[in-house]
Amino acid sequence: MATARPTEVDGGSERLHVRIARSGLCSRRAAEKLIAEARVEVNGSIVIEPGTKVSLDDEVKVDGQIVSVAKHYTVVLNKPKGVVTTLRDPEGRPTIAEYLPDYGVQLKPVGRLDMDTEGLLLATNDGELANRLAHPRYGVEKEYHAVVQGIPDDKALDKLRKGVWIEGGKTSPAKIELGHVEPRQGTALLKIIIHEGRKRQVRLMCEAVGYPVRTLKRVRYAFLNLHGMRAGEAKLLGKKDVDELRKLVRLDVI
Numbered sequence: 001m002a003t004a005r006p007t008e009v010d011g012g013s014e015r016l017h018v019r020i021a022r023s024g025l026c027s028r029r030a031a032e033k034l035i036a037e038a039r040v041e042v043n044g045s046i047v048i049e050p051g052t053k054v055s056l057d058d059e060v061k062v063d064g065q066i067v068s069v070a071k072h073y074t075v076v077l078n079k080p081k082g083v084v085t086t087l088r089d090p091e092g093r094p095t096i097a098e099y100l101p102d103y104g105v106q107l108k109p110v111g112r113l114d115m116d117t118e119g120l121l122l123a124t125n126d127g128e129l130a131n132r133l134a135h136p137r138y139g140v141e142k143e144y145h146a147v148v149q150g151i152p153d154d155k156a157l158d159k160l161r162k163g164v165w166i167e168g169g170k171t172s173p174a175k176i177e178l179g180h181v182e183p184r185q186g187t188a189l190l191k192i193i194i195h196e197g198r199k200r201q202v203r204l205m206c207e208a209v210g211y212p213v214r215t216l217k218r219v220r221y222a223f224l225n226l227h228g229m230r231a232g233e234a235k236l237l238g239k240k241d242v243d244e245l246r247k248l249v250r251l252d253v254i
Helices: 016-022 028-036 127-134 154-162 201-208 239-248
Strands: 040-042 060-062 074-079 117-124 142-149 175-182 187-194 213-221 234-236
Touching (some): 016 040, 154 175
Antiparallel strands (some): 040 060
């Protein structure tokens, strides 16, 4: 089996694993693994050098399939309650696929909102952007409005701010604000800002201090919000917003 040498070009080149990641197939790290496993070809030759550079004229294949750099689309969806954050559900429940626009590419959700949680969800075919946005290392803020059973006291609020023990370990410090209180119903609104994204994290945090969540909505992701968006509505982000998201997670603007 022939092994290609790194392609050196003066301009318009990029590293092979970056090309694969930009196609939306996988992340850069996963692309490096594919290269190391000799599953990637450039112009008909297997490539195993991670530093290989390719130009737009080079043909790249993974497992025999041509990798093309599709146009990237990133959308904001106001996910309704009762909808599963997946593209297919074996149980036949409503999925976000029913609400995502068709651009001829597969838009995948960035992280998850559980079935009973509504609000702002990002979906994109830019795998590299999705992976970084979802990684707690980059500290992307996510704001939730949670209506909880009971009226949290200062001690409970302070615990939430400092971090509580839930499944998977102690949560990172969070920004917590007590909002509108309904004494007759015995409920209160908590405004919660976190930068992690563990499964059912906000619900588990509130349960840990004795105030279970009755309703939960994500209202902000980084600088993005739901202003003017109806439940089930999706909005395509423009280049300015996408560039800002890329800067947040230390990716080059393209």
